[in-house]
Amino acid sequence: MDGVFTDCRTHWKGRIGQAAMSLAKTEGGALSFGTDGADRQLGLSHKALSFAARIRLICRSEPGSPDYGQSVLIRQENDPQPKFHFLEEGAVRLGMRVAFDLIDDEGHYHGDGRQDVWLYPEGDLHCTFNLQVIDRLGHGPIQDAFVEANGDASYTRLRLGPETIEKQGEVTRPFGDALAECSLVLEGSEGLCALYWARNEGHAWQGSDHGPTPPFYASHWPSGMQQWAHGGMGWTCHGDTASIYASVWEEGTTARFAWLRESLVEVQSASDATFTATLVASLSDDEKNIEGRINAVQHPLEPTVDGGTFRCYTDEDGTYEIGQADPTGATIVFAPDPQQRTIRLRYFRRKTDPRHRGAVHATINGAPTRVQLVSEGELTDDICVPMDMSHKNDSIDDCIISAQLHSEHPTEIRIDKIPGIQATYQSEITGVDLNRRAGNHRDIAVWSSKNQQAPLLEFDLFSGAIHRLTDYRQTEPVIWEMPLAFFKSCGISKHDYLNQVRAFSIEENGPDAVSLYFCATNPNQRAQSETWLRIPFDHPRPRLEVRMKMDVIEGWDAQNAEFSDIFPYPSRLPETWFHDAVLFVERDRTYYKPNFRPDLSVGSGSGSDDPFLFYALYPADRGNVLALFENPQPTERKFHYSVCGNYIDIHVNYNCGEAPVPADTTFEVNYVCELYGDGQTSLEELKAIGQRSVEAGDIMIE
Incomplete structure (x- = not known):
């Protein structure tokens, strides 16, 4: 199965392979x-680590408040x-951006927090945190800024650089020469868990990739x-108090990755109050495997590229970034690697590069491989622009391999x-979402070379x-919505x-077909519906x-x-x-x-x-x-069909008999749906097509 986010009621869980992350x-x-565990509560069978951001400052938000003038966490x-x-879901990886307010215990708003999280099936998680304290009238000096990572109680041994803590103890080390390994490793009965980072300070790549074609601002920006x-990327951008505190006690391990520790920073500019850094976490049972992933x-590495431009390796999401040059394709070659590492590659289209609305075919040493296709729509990840979260249904921007x-x-x-068909995930990456309208769309757009104007x-x-099923010759949809999961006809609850x-x-x-499983x-x-x-x-x-x-x-x-209820119009x-008519x-x-009729619904079958x-x-x-429906068990269950009395949606379902339907009952149906003809297609022609189709068991136009 591909990576997907599931709703566990209290948490969003992202699973891919056996690896999983959970977001409260x-x-x-x-x-x-x-x-990965059952889709309930946290959704994890084993929680190796939990992360949370922390800021400590002197609160001056509200005179008279109990915390006014006090140090608050x-x-x-x-x-x-x-x-x-929702940034990405697919065969190669999962991505989620979380935006949260920095709120003290009395409810005062002190700024904004963000975390971008990327998860791979091998058990690698890349997480970038950004904390921004605002409203200088609302706070005094900033004292601490850190990310706290708590390990499971099964981890009883901790290695931080050259030091090892067994069963209990604590250590503090500054970032820099005293911690050249840039890693912390937990060991225990559940295996190994490593926390590590690529550099103490600095961007993997600096600048904006504007490309050769104007308008330059619409090309490809640095990540959000x-x-x-604003304060720089990395742990050591805010002075010499940057350090790691790590401990092992009976209840588990704790590590605090601190930009500031026991400081008194008076904010003079936004850079003094903005903290950003990336951590990578990996799970494995093998010491050598963990060492290889850290390395x-x-x-x-630095690949050679024909048909594109190697920009950089970025630890934010763990990808080698290759910019498109030849719009028909590219070849990327990595030298022999004794480590046999798993690499992830992002082949991206700048906004001014030609679009491609056909298929994408990829090979590794000549053998076909799966590609995760992603579109950012027409939005760059521009944090300076309040975006309206406009509808996204564009073709491929990025290929992830x-x-x-x-x-x-x-x-x-x-x-x-190449020519063909593609299914592309529509990322919710965006600029400033002031009213937080994100989290509403998780769409896969299917584009074909047969229509360059609309998916x-x-x-x-x-x-x-x-949604929005559109004929190849058209730009406007003929069906607005078409459910593809079983439900209760006219149900009014999520339970239905x-x-x-x-x-x-x-x-x-692609290129010959798109096939989805849901x-x-x-x-x-x-x-359950499949x-x-x-x-x-x-x-x-x-x-x-x-097939359902x-x-x-x-x-x-x-x-x-019910398994079919098309809604032609919004x-x-x-x-x-x-x-x-129908x-x-x-x-x-x-x-x-007819659509306009004096009576209400009709049902038969x-x-x-x-x-x-x-x-x-x-x-x-x-x-x-x-549409042609096939009932695999016509003697046991009958089709029931109807047209809504108030609209023109077309219901097709099975009658279950008495409710509740007992466990182990199964319903199945197969059908095909095609778009054909135009406004001149006659009733007589459609009757003939229908009669040929029910005889042949497939839609027969001629």
Whole structure:
């Protein structure tokens, strides 16, 4: 399965492989890191580490307040409403940005905190923290600024540079020559956990990659964290009190990575009150493996590139950044590596480079490999601009690839942009989100070479639905929403919808097809829905091939199990509708229902053993919607279909009988959906297509 974020009620959990991170929804997004567990509460089977940011200062926010003039500790967990920006979910990695307020125990706002977190399946986590104290009238000197990392009680041995603590004890070391190893390693019954960093001070790369084509400002900026780092990037940007405190006690290990420790900094400029640095954490059972991973971050390689430009290795997210030069592709070669490290590569398009709306094909030494495709939309990560979080459905900006280097011969990575089809994650990376509108979209946009003006569709990981299905010849959608997870017809509670994602994978990502797998439940996981969606590229029309399965795990509190309910229009205002009617076809009957009708819904199918049901929503210049459903068990369960009495959405479901439906009950359905024709397509032609289709078991235009 690909990496995905799941809702554990109190936490967002990101899982990829066996590695997992957990972010507290009501405690500032405080981060935990470990191994994957059940999707409940923290969501980890073993919590290796927990992280949280801390600031200590003299509070002068509110005269008369109990903490006025006092030294107060500001804890990341004090923010009950942090905001989560979903950066990436996919085959190679997960990414999340968390924005939280710096709030003291009396509720005074002292500034802003941010953390960008990237997780890889090998068990590597890259986390960059940024803390910015504001409002000089609200505070006096800043005393401490640090990130606290608490280890599990199973870790009983700690190594910080040349020193080792066994079972109990503590040590403090300054950053710099006294800690040249730039690492801290925990050991215990659960294996090894390393915390390390690439440099004490300085950016991996400085500047803006404007590219050769104006407007230069729209090219490719430094990361948001580098822009926020007014005080510099690294632990030692704020003087000689920067240090690490580490301890081992019975309750576990603690490490405090401090920019400031027991100081009295009077703020003269923003740089005095802004603290930014990156930590990397890795889990392993093998000492040599841990040493290799630390070395890979602290001593990166320099590949040769044909068709692009090597910019840098960045420890923020652990990638080698390659800028696009040749819009058709690039070759990246790494020399033989005795360490056989796993490298992650980000091949990026500047905003002024040509877009590519076909397929991406990648190989490692000639063998095909999976690629994670990401788009930032039309927004650069510009922290100076309050963004409105506009809708994103653009084609690929970045290709993310992971490869293990060979010890004896070079490793060649080839990326080609070719005709075909692509599925691209729409990142919520953004500028200043003043009113915190992020966290609302987790979309996969599917683009095809057959339409350079608009994506074919968007798949929403929040709802498990397709949005804005658009014909190849059009720029405006013919279907606004199309759920792809089982639910109760007209359900009014989250309990009625099996769309809280538990597993997701882009199993095929071009050039010949896009194939998605989506597994989801209701909040208490009483029932589960699985969906397999395939979209072929070479078909003459947009075509969706869908297989769905519902498993009742404990119970289903409904008398129906609905699997299809298309919403053609975003409005219930009839003047915005652009179809005229719906036609249903079975082998022995047809039904015709106009949009504007004096009666309400129509339903049928309860007495038929016909395994196939066809319908057409028509006619429209944007295209006509054709769907053919197959019932694998027609003698046991009957299709029920209806048109909404107040709208024009088309319901197709199974009648479950008495509720609740018992555990171990299963419902399955297969269907295809195509877009065909235009506003001149006639009822007679669609009837003939429907009759041929139910006989053949596939949509037969001719």
